[in-house]
Amino acid sequence: MKVIKIDKNEWADGVEKLHDNYRLIGAVREKSYHIFATLKPGQKPEMEYVNSRISPKYVIYPQSEIILECSMDENDEDYKVYHEPGDKNYEEKAVLGVRPCDADSLPLVRRNFDTDEYKDPYWLQAFETTTLVGLACDAPCPSCFCTSAGSGPYNDQNLDIMLVDNGDHYLAEILTDKGEKLAGAAGWDKDTEQGAEDSIEKRKTGAESKITSKVNTDNLANQSLLDLYDATIIWEKAAFACINCGTCTYACPTCWCFDVQDEVHGRQSYRIRNWDSCMYPLFTHHASGHNPRGTKLDRLRQRFMHKLKYYVDKYEDGIQCTGCGRCVSLCPVNIDIRRICNMMNSYDPESCTCEVTAS
C-alpha cells in the first residue's frame, strides 16, 4: 500500500479533473442533512459532515431500476419478449467521501446478489465500475457502533482510496488498482513526509476510542434459531412501539430486499425493480389473502432475525450490519438495534430472560 499527500487545494483541482473520466458522487447538503448526489462540474463534495442521512447504496443498487423492457406493439420484433434495456450505461463512477461503514456494507450485500447459482448482472456491473474514495471518520456520532460490528472508523478493507484528514492536507492510502487509476487521473502523486503512517495510526486509535457504544455478538451463532424466534420477551415490547414505517430498511446500507413491478408507458413495457421493505404487510401477502408474516411482531422480528441470526448462521461471517447507526438515530419510536442485538446475544431460553444492557 502506498500513502500519498494531497494538499486541500490540490484536492479541489483534482476533483475537477476527475469529471472528465468519472461520474462523481459526493455528499451535498440538503436542508438540515447530507445526501450523496451526483456532482456538477465546479461543485465540491462536502467533507465536513457526520454521515449522510441515507447510505450511498443507491449508487450501485438504485432505489428504482428498469431491469427488462419489451415492446407492446405487435409490429415490433421484441413484441412481448423481454430483454435487457438497450440504454444501460455502466460508466465509470467514483464516490467521494464515502464512510468506511458504508463501504463495508458492500461485501455483505454482494453475498445476496452474487451466488454460485445466480448472478445479478445489474448489481455486479454497477459495483465493478465504481471507485470508492473513502474518508476516515474522526467524529463519530453517538449512535455509531462500527467497531463492534465488523467495521471501524479507519477500516480501509473495502475502499479503493482512504483519505485521512490531516489539517491542511489529506493523507491518502492508495489501496487498489482502481484507486491508483483514480489518483493518476486526478494528478495526485505527492510523496508524504516521514511519519505519515504513524500519524494515521495515531488518528485511528483516537477515532476508535471515541466510539463507546457497542453490540455483543459473540453468542449469536450459538443461540438456537427457534429459541430466539420464540423469545417473546425480545419481540413483544419492541413490536408494540414499532409503526412498521420502514425507515430503518431504507436508511440501512445492508438492506437489499426488493419488489418487481411491470409498468407500461405508451407502447413500451418495463419490468422495474424497486427497494422493498420487510416492514410492510404486502411484502409477504399471498394472493389468497393468507399472510405468513401478518402481524407487525412477525415483521419486526424478521428484520432483526435476518440481520442478527439468519445471516449469521447462513454465511458464518458475522452480522448483517456495519454499525452505521442510521436506524438507531432515525427510528421514530426509538427502537435500537444495539439493545435488540444485546438481548438476542444474552437470551437464556431456560429462564426466558436477557441480560438487557442500556443502549
Next chain:
Amino acid sequence: MENPYIPYPVRIDEIKTETEDKSLKTFKFVFLNPEDEEKFAYRAGQFAELSIPGLGEIPIGIASSPTEKGFVKFTVFKTGKVTSYLHSMKEGDIMGIRGPLGNWYPWDMLEGKNVVIIGGGFAFTTLRSSIIYMLDPENRKKFKDIHVIYGARSPGMLLYKDELEAWAGLDDLNMHITVDGTDDPDWPHHTGFVPTITEQEAPSGTEDTYAIVCGPPIMIKFTQPVLDKLGYTEDRIIMSLENRMKCGIGMCGRCNIGKEFVCKDGPVFTLKQLNQTPKEY
C-alpha cells in the same frame, strides 16, 4: 453473465378448463426458440415464473413431466391480477416463462422405495408431473409400490380427470380418488376427506416408504397425525411449500422461512427440515 431475470418467450398452444367452476385452467406452452426447451431442463417438483409483459410474474409449479417433450404445462388457479389476466388469454398469445426454479422431489433418494402421493384440491400439479415421471417405462422399475391418494371437494373439482381414470385402471399404481361429497349415486370412487382415506388406504410407514404431501393447509394439518399413526417418521414425509415470491432466485428477500428461501432452498422440504424452521408459510 447469464441474466437470471430474462424469461424464455413462449406461445400458448392449448388452454383447457379443468374444473366445473372454471377457476382452474391448464396452459400448454411451446417455446418460441426451440433451443430454449433444452435450457429449460427440469425435474418433477420444480416451478417456474410465468411472465406476462405489462402485468408481472407468478410462481407456478410445473405440471408437465420431464418425460413429456415438446411443451410444458401449468395449471393455474384464477385468483390475483396476473392469474386473472392469464385466464383471459387466448391460444396463440405470446408470453414468457422463467426457470426452472427451486429444488425437486428427492428422486435419487426415492429410488428403490415405496412412494405414497397424497394430494388435495389444486395442489396436485407437481404431483401430476411426478406420477407421469414415475410411470414412464424407463423409470417405473426404479420405484417399488406407488400409491396415490387424491381428493377434491366434488367430482367436478378434480384436476386431470381423464388421466385419473386411466391411472385407476393400471396394475402398477394404487390409485385412490376421493371427493368430500357428491350427489352422484354412481360415483365409483371414495367419498370422504383425504386424511380419512389416507388412514384406510395408505400403507404403513416403513424405512422404505416415503409420503409426498401437497394440499391446502387444512388437509396437511389433519393428514399429519394420520401419517404419524401409520408410522411415518418426519424425514420420510416430503412437502412442497408456497410463499409469495418475486425473483424466484433467492435475492428479493420475501419468501424465507428462517434462513431458507422457499424459492431457492425449496419449495420441497422434508417435515424434519420444516420442524427446524419458523412456521412462516
